[in-house]
Amino acid sequence: MNRIVAKEEFSQNPGVKMMQIEAPRIARKAKGGQFVVFRLNETGERVPLTVADTDPEKGLVTIIFQEVGKSTMALGKLEVGDCLADFIGPLGQPTHMGDYGTVLCVAGGIGIAPTHNIVKALKAHGNKVISIIGARTKDLLFWEDKMRDLSDELYVCTDDGSYGIHGLVTKVEEELLEKSRESGEIGLVIGIGPPIMMKFVCKTSEPFGVKTLVSLPTIMVDATGMCGACRVTVGGETKFVCVDGPEFDGHKVDFDEMLKRQSIYLEQEKVAVERYRHGDDCGCCDECGGNQ
Amino acid sequence: MAEEVNKAKKLPRHPMPEQEAKVRARNFDEVPFGYSNETAMAEASRCLRCKKPKCVEGCPVNVKIPEFVGLIADGDFIGAAHKLKETNALPAVCGRVCPQESQCESRCVLAKKGESVAIGRLERFAADYERNQGKMELPKIAPASGKKVAVIGGGPAGLTVAGDLVKLGHDVTIFEALHKTGGVLVYGIPEFRLPKAIVQAEVDYLKSLGVKIIESYVVGRIETVDELLERFDACFIGTGAGLPVFMKLEGENLNGVYSANEYLTRSNLMKAYKFPEYDTPIVKGKRVATFGGGNVAMDSSRTALRLGAEKSYIIYRRSMDEMPARDEEIHHAGEEGVEFLLLANPERLIGDEKGWLTGVECIKMELGEPDESGRRRPQPIPGSNFVVEVDTVVVAIGNGPNPLVPSTTPDLKTNRWGNIDADLETGKTSMPGVYAGGDIVTGAATVIEAMGAGKKAAVAIHEYLTS
Numbered sequence: 001m002n003r004i005v006a007k008e009e010f011s012q013n014p015g016v017k018m019m020q021i022e023a024p025r026i027a028r029k030a031k032g033g034q035f036v037v038f039r040l041n042e043t044g045e046r047v048p049l050t051v052a053d054t055d056p057e058k059g060l061v062t063i064i065f066q067e068v069g070k071s072t073m074a075l076g077k078l079e080v081g082d083c084l085a086d087f088i089g090p091l092g093q094p095t096h097m098g099d100y101g102t103v104l105c106v107a108g109g110i111g112i113a114p115t116h117n118i119v120k121a122l123k124a125h126g127n128k129v130i131s132i133i134g135a136r137t138k139d140l141l142f143w144e145d146k147m148r149d150l151s152d153e154l155y156v157c158t159d160d161g162s163y164g165i166h167g168l169v170t171k172v173e174e175e176l177l178e179k180s181r182e183s184g185e186i187g188l189v190i191g192i193g194p195p196i197m198m199k200f201v202c203k204t205s206e207p208f209g210v211k212t213l214v215s216l217p218t219i220m221v222d223a224t225g226m227c228g229a230c231r232v233t234v235g236g237e238t239k240f241v242c243v244d245g246p247e248f249d250g251h252k253v254d255f256d257e258m259l260k261r262q263s264i265y266l267e268q269e270k271v272a273v274e275r276y277r278h279g280d281d282c283g284c285c286d287e288c289g290g291n292q
Numbered sequence: 293m294a295e296e297v298n299k300a301k302k303l304p305r306h307p308m309p310e311q312e313a314k315v316r317a318r319n320f321d322e323v324p325f326g327y328s329n330e331t332a333m334a335e336a337s338r339c340l341r342c343k344k345p346k347c348v349e350g351c352p353v354n355v356k357i358p359e360f361v362g363l364i365a366d367g368d369f370i371g372a373a374h375k376l377k378e379t380n381a382l383p384a385v386c387g388r389v390c391p392q393e394s395q396c397e398s399r400c401v402l403a404k405k406g407e408s409v410a411i412g413r414l415e416r417f418a419a420d421y422e423r424n425q426g427k428m429e430l431p432k433i434a435p436a437s438g439k440k441v442a443v444i445g446g447g448p449a450g451l452t453v454a455g456d457l458v459k460l461g462h463d464v465t466i467f468e469a470l471h472k473t474g475g476v477l478v479y480g481i482p483e484f485r486l487p488k489a490i491v492q493a494e495v496d497y498l499k500s501l502g503v504k505i506i507e508s509y510v511v512g513r514i515e516t517v518d519e520l521l522e523r524f525d526a527c528f529i530g531t532g533a534g535l536p537v538f539m540k541l542e543g544e545n546l547n548g549v550y551s552a553n554e555y556l557t558r559s560n561l562m563k564a565y566k567f568p569e570y571d572t573p574i575v576k577g578k579r580v581a582t583f584g585g586g587n588v589a590m591d592s593s594r595t596a597l598r599l600g601a602e603k604s605y606i607i608y609r610r611s612m613d614e615m616p617a618r619d620e621e622i623h624h625a626g627e628e629g630v631e632f633l634l635l636a637n638p639e640r641l642i643g644d645e646k647g648w649l650t651g652v653e654c655i656k657m658e659l660g661e662p663d664e665s666g667r668r669r670p671q672p673i674p675g676s677n678f679v680v681e682v683d684t685v686v687v688a689i690g691n692g693p694n695p696l697v698p699s700t701t702p703d704l705k706t707n708r709w710g711n712i713d714a715d716l717e718t719g720k721t722s723m724p725g726v727y728a729g730g731d732i733v734t735g736a737a738t739v740i741e742a743m744g745a746g747k748k749a750a751v752a753i754h755e756y757l758t759s
Contacts, residue, residue: 029514043571045571045573046572085471088510090513224470224510225695226534226557228553228554238544260647261647263647272567
């Protein structure tokens with residue numbers, strides 16, 4: 001159960017990795033926009049990750065993650081053949097499928113992963129999709145080919161100009177929305193990436209009056225609506241990302257509150273990472289041999 | 293007889309030794325140590341063995357109380373444990389968390405003029421004795437019926453249904469959403485009140501009877517009830533009251549504000565009190581306020597002390613007399629240093645510019661006329677606002693029904709609060725072959741009431757499968 005059957009490293013620093021997990025039921029059931037929760041082992045925490053792709057025939061679920069904390073670092077150390085203690089899903093609401101005409105998908109960094117699965121669903125539903133993918137620098141981009149194959153048009157940006165268009169994804173977003181202003185061609189924007197990027201994707205689309213969905217990566221524990229750790233304010237109301245989301249109308253999301261809530265455990269995260277890097281519980285640390 | 297009654301009434305019930313308050317307030321070990329063999333026998337011999345035992349009527353699962361107590365008095369502890377298990381699948385749990393003082397013990401004849409037999413403590417003693425002997429005797433299992441039952445939710449209701457139906461020869465599978473089975477027994481009730489090893493032993497016992505358990509399986513998402521009915525002959529829904537209620541106060545999303553569900557789940561299920569050995573973190577507040585006056589509020593405020601709080605307050609809008617928590621829990625909390633700010637209601641949460649909680653503004657209350665619950669209605673005293681400095685708040689004012697299963701089962705009728713409409717005597721729902729019980733039906737109640745609902749549903753499901 002929950003065996004890793006494929007692994008690929010997209011970038012080294014920071015580590016961005018892809019894994020395929022054997023989870024036939026989830027692979028059959030998961031729809032675009034939904035997420036899974038993994039737990040590494042008995043002492044592990046429950047970590048949500050949005051599904052990047054599924055292969056229902058082979059029973060595989062693809063996840064892509066950035067090594068930002070102890071749990072994702074330890075996940076990255078696992079190899080093909082290893083198993084996760086828990087791999088739970090699909091969770092949350094799927095992206096609402098409708099006839100939007102043209103959908104503009106704006107993906108930043110690790111957000112390319114969930115966007116891929118959503119674009120796949122939107123295309124299957126008969127929509128035209130224009131995608132913009134971007135990252136800080138060339139090394140952090142991945143799945144350009146897959147996104148190009150799926151999308152009707154693809155734009156690639158890097159903040160530092162090391163690849164594709166030099167500039168932020170929001171620059172291209174604005175140009176495309178401007179072009180569509182007359183025709184009203186773009187009926188929906190979907191923005192997925194770091195919270196700050198999503199906030200600006202929404203700020204960019206707001207004056208054009210185009211509905212914009214964002215997928216919120218909040219902290220979760222049970223991820224079934226039981227604890228409320230993931231609560232966000234949307235249109236003045238408290239919502240639970242795990243059951244009401246993860247996608248919400250970005251023009252109504254209180255991003256500032258969400259960003260503050262994301263920082264609750266920063267101190268503990270530092271302690272955990274430090275302990276993981278130099279502690280005796282990992283046994284796999286390159287720097288100290290795991291015994292320091 | 294009258295003489296005997298008078299004699300028994302004069303004997304006070306035997307206290308149960310427990311960890312000293314100051315010490316236990318800083319550790320997660322269980323508070324009481326339990327009776328010794330001798331004390332248990334002495335306590336059990338206080339029982340008058342009434343011909344028409346009122347205590348049994350007071351028990352939602354009708355445990356054969358005089359019989360098991362009598363066996364303890366005779367020194368047959370294993371026999372007592374077996375007698376308990378005839379009607380109660382989880383005696384070690386119930387002996388610890390049941391509100392006996394308002395159930396069996398409140399009906400005890402001795403309680404009229406003196407103190408009732410300590411039925412809960414004796415139940416705990418017998419169940420612990422058997423478990424510690426390491427040989428749990430398996431009951432007779434009826435021949436296989438060829439019928440399959442899906443039980444959704446591995447809490448007290450689901451575990452009871454599963455245990456009863458497997459003994460009747462049915463093929464039972466429990467689907468649990470979390471990675472550990474036990475429901476509120478593992479995520480909600482703290483280690484110091486119900487050690488998780490005890491829950492695990494009860495779950496293992498069910499497995500040894502043949503119950504299959506699939507964890508990390510979120511019914512409603514991975515498979516709906518309708519889909520389950522394609523491969524099972526009947527379904528029982530016991531998904532509990534897992535939807536935290538917030539107060540809709542200004543500042544409720546500040547960092548440091550928890551629902552009791554989150555606070556307790558982090559500490560109990562995820563073992564955040566052992567961070568960083570365990571990965572899940574928790575805010576270890578120095579000044580913690582818990583809102584509410586139920587058992588969950590007591591558990592939260594006592595957990596806060598054990599996580600290192602210097603001040604742990606209960607803020608409750610009525611007075612001590614109206615508090616719904618068990619007397620024992622209130623007493624334990626007080627002993628350990630929890631401070632009660634009574635007749636006070638939170639009005640607003642105050643935070644700093646970084647989004648962290650710094651205080652709670654409350655208003656003083658006074659009690660007016662009784663409301664529909666029979667308790668005197670609290671009313672705010674205008675202008676009596678005051679601020680308590682706190683860095684952590686736990687909101688423990690109740691839970692709603694978890695909507696995951698009802699919202700994904702179109703034919704399942706619910707009431708306006710989202711509870712599943714089910715017959716309280718049988719658990720029958722609006723869907724044929726689908727039964728429900730516990731908090732998902734009644735709203736947040738007790739472990740034993742959920743077990744009582746499970747027992748009734750098991751009888752009805754058995755009838756449905758065999759008729």
